Amino acid sequence: MILFFEYAIASGFEDEGILKEGKMMFDTLLKQFLDIDRVVSLIYKDFVDYYKNFNNLEIIEIEDKKKVEEKLDNILKNKKIDYVLTIAPEEDNILYNLTKIIEKYPVKNLGSFSEGVKISGNKYLTYLAIKDFVNVPKTFPPKKYVVKKIDGCGGKFEILDDNYIIQEFIDGENLSVSLIVGKNKIYPLSLNKQYIDDRGFIGADVNIEHKLKDIIFNEVIKGIKYINGLNGYVGVDVIVNNDEIFIIEINPRITTTVYGLKTKPSLGELLIKNAKNEELKFNVRGENFTIDK
Numbered sequence: 666m667i668l669f670f671e672y673a674i675a676s677g678f679e680d681e682g683i684l685k686e687g688k689m690m691f692d693t694l695l696k697q698f699l700d701i702d703r704v705v706s707l708i709y710k711d712f713v714d715y716y717k718n719f720n721n722l723e724i725i726e727i728e729d730k731k732k733v734e735e736k737l738d739n740i741l742k743n744k745k746i747d748y749v750l751t752i753a754p755e756e757d758n759i760l761y762n763l764t765k766i767i768e769k770y771p772v773k774n775l776g777s778f779s780e781g782v783k784i785s786g787n788k789y790l791t792y793l794a795i796k797d798f799v800n801v802p803k804t805f806p807p808k809k810y811v812v813k814k815i816d817g818c819g820g821k822f823e824i825l826d827d828n829y830i831i832q833e834f835i836d837g838e839n840l841s842v843s844l845i846v847g848k849n850k851i852y853p854l855s856l857n858k859q860y861i862d863d864r865g866f867i868g869a870d871v872n873i874e875h876k877l878k879d880i881i882f883n884e885v886i887k888g889i890k891y892i893n894g895l896n897g898y899v900g901v902d903v904i905v906n907n908d909e910i911f912i913i914e915i916n917p918r919i920t921t922t923v924y925g926l927k928t929k930p931s932l933g934e935l936l937i938k939n940a941k942n943e944e945l946k947f948n949v950r951g952e953n954f955t956i957d958k
Contacts, residue, residue, distance in 0.1 A: 666702060666703045666704070666705060666744065666745060666746050666747055666748075667698045667701070667702050667703070667704045667705070667746075667747065667748045667749075667750070668704075668705050668706070668737075668740060668741070668744075668746045668748070668749045668750075668772075669694065669695065669698050669704055669705075669706055669749070669750045669751075670691075670706045670707040670708070670737075670751055670752070671687045671688075671690055671691035671751075671752040671753070672687070672733070672751065672752060672753035672754065672759060672760075672763075673686075673687030673688075674687050674688060674691050674708055674709060674712055675706075675707040675708060675709055675727055675730075675733050676709060676727065676730035676733050677709035677710070677711055677712075677727070677730055678730075681958075682864070682865070682956070682958040683754075685956055685957070685958070686866075686921045686956060687752070689921055689924040689954075689956070690752050690919050690920075690921055690923055690924065691752065693923050693924050693932075694750070694752075694919065694923065694932065694933055695716075695719075695722070697931040697932060697933030697934070698750075698933045699719065699720065699721050699722060700931070700933070701933055701934060701937065702721075702747070702748075703721045703722075703723065704721060704722050704723070705722075705723040705724075705725060705740060705744065705746070706722060706723070706724060706725065707725050707727055707733060707736055707737065707740075708724050708725070708726060708727065709726075709727045709728075709730070710726050710727065710728050713726050725740060733763075734762060734763065734766060737751075737763060737766050737767075738766050738769075741766070741767065741769070741770040741772065742770070746770070746772050747772065747773065748772065748773050748774075748775055748937060748940060749767050749772050749773070749774055749775065749776075750774075750775040750776050750897070750919070750936065751763050751764070751767070751776060752918055752919045753918065755782065755785075755786030755787075755916075755917070755918075758786075760782050760786060760917070760918060761779055761782045761783055761786060764776070764777070764778065764779045764782050765779050773940040773941075774896065774897075774940075775896075775897045775936040775937065775939075775940050776896060776897045776898070776917070776918060776919070777846075777894060777895050777896045777897060777899065777917035777918065778894040778895075778896055779894065780893050780894030781892055781893060781894025781895040781896065781917050782894070782917045782918075783894075784892050784893075784894070785892050785895065785899075785915040785916070785917040786917060788804070788830055788832075788914065789804060789806060789807050789830050791892070791914065791915055792804040792830075794891050794892050795888040795891050795892070795912065795915075798887055798888060798891055799884050799887055799888040799910075799912050800884070800909060800910055800911045800912065801911060801912055801913075802832045802833040802834070802835050802911060802913065803832070803833040804830055804831070804832045804833070805830060805831040805832070806830070807827040807828070807829065807830050808827050809824060809825065809826050809827060810824070810825045810829075810831060811823070811824055811825075812824075812825060835904045835906055835911050835913070836904075836906060837904045837905050837906030837907070837911075838858070838904065838905040838906075839858070839859040839860075839861050839902075839904060840856060840857060840858060840859060840875070840881065840902075840903045840904070840905060841856075841857045841859050841869070841900055841901060841902050841903060841920070841922060842855070842856055842857070842881060842882065842885045842900070842901045842903060843855045843857065843871075843898065843899075843900055843920070843922055843923070843926055844885065844886070844889070844898070844899050844900075844901065845897060845898055845899075845935060845936070845939050845945060846889060846895045846896050846897060846898075846899050847896075847939050847942065847945070848896075848942050849942070850944075850945075851886045851889060851890070852945050852947075853882040853885070853886070854872075854926065854928065854947075854949055855871055855872040855873075855922075855926055855949055855951055856872065856873055856874075856875055856878050856881060856882070857869045857870065857871045857872065857873060857922050857925075857951070858870040858873050859902070860955070864958045865958070866921065866956070867955060867956050867958060868953065868954050868955035868956055869921075869922050869925060869953065869954065870925075870951070870953040871922055871925035871926050871951030871952055871953065871954075872925075872926070872949055872950060872951025873951070875905075877905060877908060877910065880910065881903060881905070881910055884903075884910045884912065885901045885903065885912065888901070888912045888915065889901070889915065892915065894917075895915070895917055896939075897936050897939060897940070898918070898919050898920075898923070898932065898936065899915065899916065899917060899918075900915075900916040900918075900919075900920035900922060901914070901915050901916070902914040902915075902916070921956070924954055925951055925952040925953060925954045926949070926951060927949070927950045927951065927952065928947050928948065928949050929947060929948045929949075930947060935947060
């Protein structure tokens, strides 16, 4: 049995944009996992009706988002679970805390381990881990900063507290790389063009060709190797500026790009094979998609 859930769908997240992305990721992988085995999932009460007729899906209904961790722990304690995958944000240590619960039990985690989530889920710790080995934007340590207009008057300023980092702006192509990180090998799946505006991430062209594709893959793999605990699907954000490659973020989790990522065998099958430490062989094609935010 596979325990699989997405945090926004499980907790009833109120942000419509995040819910849309969460549902895109969840629905994509849920269908793949249901083709492999029975699935148990945490789903918030408002969304249960949409999923209640899915064959081989057992729904654990959530009425209070504060109960997600407790419900997860109960399932792992009382059901025979073989594999677990959770999609959750790194913000407020949500993904880290859920992963720590998973690691209490003798199940195979299809995602990253807590050590990898702790580092790559923190933008400054990521910077420290990889800055000596790959190109990254110059990043200042998190502390309280005062931001002023260079010719401002009237004492106007903005204060950023230590929940923020200040990072050099890199202009260029917004790209990402989708990979599967295994115990002994890292498998690049696709290079993707990202569409980003003032609303954030709004879509992608998945599995594009690029003159620097192989070099980008090599740089991303080099960076990933310096963060212990990454596992399964990992998404890495990259900017290319005048043929210079900068690694911006490493996401230790499923990213929305999987919506347009079509692999054979399916990504769900590849993640399970990876958890069994099997050699991965696959074909990839991609589709473009947009998110209406």
